[in-house]
Amino acid sequence: MIKYLLIDDDEFFLILNKDILSLSCPEQAVMEFNSATAALKWMEETLEKEPANWPENILLDIRMPFMNGFDFLEKLNDFPEASIRKVKVFMMTSSLDERDFIKARTYPSVYNYFTKPLTMEMIEEIENTPYKH
Amino acid sequence: MSNADKNKLTLDPLELLELRKKYEELQLRVTRFSVIEQELIHARNRLDREVMIYRHLQDFNSMALSVNSETGYAQLVAESMIEIFEVEVAFVCIDIPNTGDAACRHIEGYALSEEQKFKLQLYCMQLFTDLPPGTLRSFTARESDKIRAILPLQQVVAIQVTDPQLNITVTLLGGITEKGSMFYEPIGKDREAPFIVFSQHVLGYQSNRSKTQTIREQYRILEQEQKRIVSIAENFLDFDTNPDKNIQKIVDLSSHLMNGIGSVYEKIENDLLYTSAGLEESGFTEKEAGENICFRLTNQSGRDIVCQQITEEETANYLSAWIRRFTGKTLLSAILRIDKKPIGTLAVILDASIPVNDNIFQLIRILSAALTVEERRKNALKALSESEEKYRMIFEGTPNGIIVADPEIQRLQYVNKSACNLFGYTEEEFLSKSLEDLHPPEAVEMVISRFMDMAAGKISIALNIPCINKDHQVFYADIYTNKISFGGRTMLAGFFTDVTRQRQDQQAILKTNIELKKINAELDNFVYSVSHDLRSPLLAILGLVQLINLNQESPVLVNKYIHMISASATRMDDTIKEILEYSRNARxxxxxxxxxxxxxxxxxxxxxxxxxxxxxxxxxxxxxxxxxxxxxxxxxxxxxxxxxxxxxxxxxxxxxxxxxxxxxxxxxxxxxxxxxxxxxxxxxxxxxxxxxxxxxxxxxxxxxxxxxxxxxxxxxxxxxxxxxxxxxxxxxxxxxxxxxxxxxxxxxxxx
The missing domain is CATH 3.30.565.10 (Histidine kinase-like ATPase, C-terminal domain)
Incomplete structure (x- = not known):
């Protein structure tokens, strides 16, 4: 079971987030992707081949080349409803733009919106976030 | 005889006496009958004569109708007298007033000179001086030597009758030359009555003739007057559009209407002078500056219309000699006023013999009123032409193109110079154009619909209307319209403002605006991206610092994080450098x-x-x-x-x-x-x-x-x-x- 799916084009943040998460959860429970396309591809494969590995939390960057965070959220809607319900998306961004925040809230699969960098407090909050359904 | 002897034998003297008495009575009666018979014969003769006279009178009447001159009539009367009354000489004198001094006289049956006729008339006049009119006077010539000096008449009978109303006197005189002559028959009493009747008949007939003639004469005068009035009316009706010509006409007419010597119209203001032909012929052509003779002559009386004699002393003071030429004549003058202010004087110089009556005053009043009307018209025309000039200048001077069109027939009626410049047509070319020629084909329908809305007064402004000029170039105009009266029709005046430049500017502004919006969006995007790109390494550093804190016991990790911090800082610096490059290129x-x-x-x-x-x-x-x-x-x-x-x-x-x-x-x-x-x-x-x-x-x-x-x-x-x-x-x-x-x-x- 994958607890965290990290999606960020910035290698630094992937390293950074993985390192901080390693303090509270085992390394194999964290998957990292430097592009949303790669993450989607993996999720499609996982759902098909190893549904047990379906991630619980996704930490999603907004500003990425080709496919940005919102594009990813659109694509996520194409997954079966049941699988969408089992994933909690947390936006992780360096953006201070309010428009991004407002837009993120319109996606039902988004549970929270955080500003980088990931902190221990955020991890705790993520851990304590219940499913909506 | 034997019978009588038998009767004689039986007759006693008494019977004889009786018979003798009866015989005498019978003889008396016969005598009386004979007298009556005589009288009856006499009466029949008289009646025959009277019937004859009346028959003659009838003939006279019918002949009198065909006579058309006074002398002819007198002759007829004289001839009739000889025939009816069987006189040898007949003298007829018909005295009609107002036909000159010669009364109409005629004598028939005796050759007389005019002088003799005149003397005879005088004699008759004296003869009847003391007698009431209509009295017949019969007398022998011996009673007067005078008549015998003129005519050797034995017996004369005369009558004079007068129509007091018409003042016509008819004198008839009949005479017999010699007693015992072949034709002699005394004019007895039995002829008196018909003579009187005849004389009255002659007078009555003459009176009727005179009356008819007077009526005819009056009718003729009236007809002439009417003709004159008609000619004046025609003259007035034939009014010119130019008031100056009409003023001259009225001045000429003034003299003409009053049979004046000449007339003059002095204008006070600018020493202008109008004179009739008569005055010009008298050598008067120009007025000296500021003279206004007629005005001064009239004004001193304190009235506006004055008729006065031109006297030596009054005219002596004036510089100009023209008025002195008319010393002794009558000056009829009227002062003309506009708004109570005198503007001039109309004066007619009349011969002193012409009677100045109310009609002439009325005439000059009317003529001066007509002159005033013309002067007012002249002022109005001047004001009108000034205002026309003013509007023309506004029309021509305005940079707006003005096009006046007739909404009913959709034809152009007037274009100003600016409109010509705007469309590139000459005025003549322009006026032959229709609405369709002035707008691009694809816009014509819309333009005509707008035009009709404007004509109906629904709208008065149409903005950005595409127009097409002579070179087929499209330009845009704002059109403001107004209804105006033009040549008696309601027209639509369109005021065109070329807004092509404005439109281009506007479009340029719009384009710039779009560009600016794009730039603004780019800038927004730029700020968004730059803030992200600058923040990212910074936030990474924060995260790394947190990790260092959490992993202080692991020097390997700490070292790794410090390297990452350094790399992040470099990245940030690179970004800043790139932004700088961008800005330097731009700047x-x-x-x-x-x-x-x-x-x-x-x-x-x-x-x-x-x-x-x-x-x-x-x-x-x-x-x-x-x-x-x-x-x-x-x-x-x-x-x-x-x-x-x-x-x-x-x-x-x-x-x-x-x-x-x-x-x-x-x-x-x-x-x-x-x-x-x-x-x-x-x-x-x-x-x-x-x-x-x-x-x-x-x-x-x-x-x-x-x-x-x-x-x-x-x-x-x-x-x-x-x-x-x-x-x-x-x-x-x-x-x-x-x-x-x-x-x-x-x-x-x-x-």
Missing amino acids: LEIRNDEIHFEPLIREIYNDVKHITTDEVRVDLQIRQTTPFYSDLYRINTLFKNIISNAVKYRKKREEASYIRIDVLTDNRQALIRFEDNGEGVEKAHQDRIFDMFYRASNSAPGTGLGLYICKEILNNIDGTIAVESVPGEGTVFTVVINNKKNTTHDKVSAD
Whole structure:
């Protein structure tokens, strides 16, 4: 079971987030992707081949080349409803733009919106976030 | 006899006496009958004569009807007298007043000279002086020697009758030359009555003749007067549009109507003078300045219409001699006023013999009123022409094109000069145009619908109406309309303002606005991206600092994080540098430096190769024969970005990476080809890699500004950039830059 799916084009943040998460959860429970396309591809494969590995939390960057965070959220809607319900998306961004925040809230699969960098407090909050359904 | 003897024998004396008495009575009766018979015969003769007389009278009547002269009538009367009354000499005198001093006399039956006739009339006049009219007077010539001195008449009978109303006197005189002559028969009592009747008949007939003649004469005068009035009326009716001509006409008419010698109209204000022909003939042509003789002569009486004698003393004071010419004549003058202010005097000079009555006063009053009307009209016309001139100037002077059209027939009636300029037509060409000719075909329907709305008063403004000029060029006009009365019809006046420039400006502003909005959006995007790109390394540093704190006991981790902090800081610095490059390109003036490509590219490569520890070979081939000029700083940035991209996006962990750079320059331009064997660009991204912040790859950190800056630089230094790439095999950037020096040379040689 994958607890965290990290999606960020910035290698630094992937390293950074993985390192901080390693303090509270085992390394194999964290998957990292430097592009949303790669993450989607993996999720499609996982759902098909190893549904047990379906991630619980996704930490999603907004500003990425080709496919940005919102594009990813659109694509996520194409997954079966049941699988969408089992994933909690947390936006992780360096953006201070309010428009991004407002837009993120319109996606039902988004549970929270955080500003980088990931902190221990955020991890705790993520851990304590219940499913909506 | 025997019978009588028998009777004689039986007759006693008493019987005889009786018989004798009866015989005498019978004899008396016979005598009386004979007298009665005589009387009866006499009476019958008289009646016969009277019947004869009346028959003669009847004949006279019918003959009198055909007589048309007074003398003819007198002759007829005389002839009739001889025939009816059987006189030898008949003298007839008909005295009619107002026919000159010669009374109409005629004598028949005796040759008399005019003088004798006159004397005879005088005699008759004296004869009847003391007698009441209508009295017959019969006398013998012996009673008067006078009559015998004229005529050797034995017996004369005369009668005079008068019509007191008409003052006509008829004197009839009949005479017998010699007693006992063959024709003699005394004019007895039995002829008196018919003579009286005849005389009254003659008078009555004459009175009727005179009355008829008077009526005829009056009728003739009336007819003449009527003709004159008709001619005056015609004269007035034939009014001219020019008041000056009418004024002259009225002046001429004044003299003519009153049978004057001449007339003059003096104007006070400007010493203008109108004179009738009569006055001009008398040698008077010009008035001396400020004289106004007639006005002064009239005004001193205190009345507006005056009739006065021109006297020596009154005219002596005047400079001009013309008025003195008319000393002794009558001056009939009237002062003309407009708004109570005197403007002039109309004066007619009349012969002193012409009676000045109410009619003439009335006439001059009417004529001066007509003159005043003309003067008012003249003032009004002057004011009108002034106002017309004023409006014409406004119409012609305005920069607005004015077109007046008839809404009913949709024809143009008037165009001003500005409208002609606007459309490029002459006035004549313009007026032959229709609405359809003035607007582009595709707009005609809309324009006509607007026009009809304007004509109906629904709208008065139509903005941005496309119009077409003589050269078929389209321009735009704002049209304001107004209804005006033009030649008695209601017209639509359109005021055209050319708004083509305004429209162009407006469109330019709109375009600029769109551009500005785009720039604004770009700026917004720029700020968004820059803030992100600047914040990202900073936030990474914060996260790393947190990790250092959490992992203080692990020097390896701490060391790793410190390296990452350093790299983040460098990244941030790179971003800042790129922004600066972008801003410098936008801001700095373009310089003209000589470019030496080889050292420039070598230097850039030396800077860039530190990005990686991997070996990236560079093949440089430069064919530069002529000096090349451009902006050194910008070319440096341009090349650095392209070369660093080739290094950053090399294919990792495969064959040796390389960059081939070919530079070919000539007088016109430099052609530079950058070829690498890097990861390449997906076809889908090739069009967008020059966009701001567009990143086609995530295999190396970047801001997405580099190629955008390259494109911007080439825009500034007059060059182009194109990309060809096969993903996984490599990329070729082809850059063309104009040789700036060369352009200057061209210009010099061209000069």
